[in-house]
Amino acid sequence: MSRSTPRRALISLLQATGRIRRQFGDVFGSEGIGESQYNILRILQGAGEPVAIMTIRDRMLNPQPSITRLIDRLVKRGLVRRTPCGSDRRRVECTITAAGLGVLDRLEGPIDARDREVMARLSSDDLEQLVALLERVGEQE
Secondary structure (H helix, E strand, O other): OOOHHHHHHHHHHHHHHHHHHHHHHHHHHOOOOOHHHHHHHHHHHHHOOOEEHHHHHHHOOOOOOOHHHHHHHHHHOOOEEEEEOOOOOOOEEEEEOHHHHHHHHHHHHHHHHHHHHHOOOOOHHHHHHHHHHHHHHHOOO
16 A cells, blocks of 8 residues: 555545535525534434534534534524523533424435435446445544
């Protein structure tokens, strides 16, 4: 293996990630949110209970240092509710609102369609292999 092969693989992965993010930008934008805000809503939906802001940050696909500002925007739009924790007043917890669930519901179909469109060039076997390879790379963290 050439010394440049790992670098080429990483560059290709980063380029593909950038292209995929751009392809989903308009889908999220149709609801006036960005990728990170969508990720926050999905985390809160999946949790099914109040989640501390730092826990949300830890669970994000691409953790943002500006998590508080992202949540502030979601609160302002009525998509997320923020409440102080009863046992630790310094801790703030977030929950998704009915309006936030509505956004996720409206995005489900368009996101599924874009998923299929983006991955259309790969067979089921290709996709399984891609997932396995990326999981192996991710294990190094």
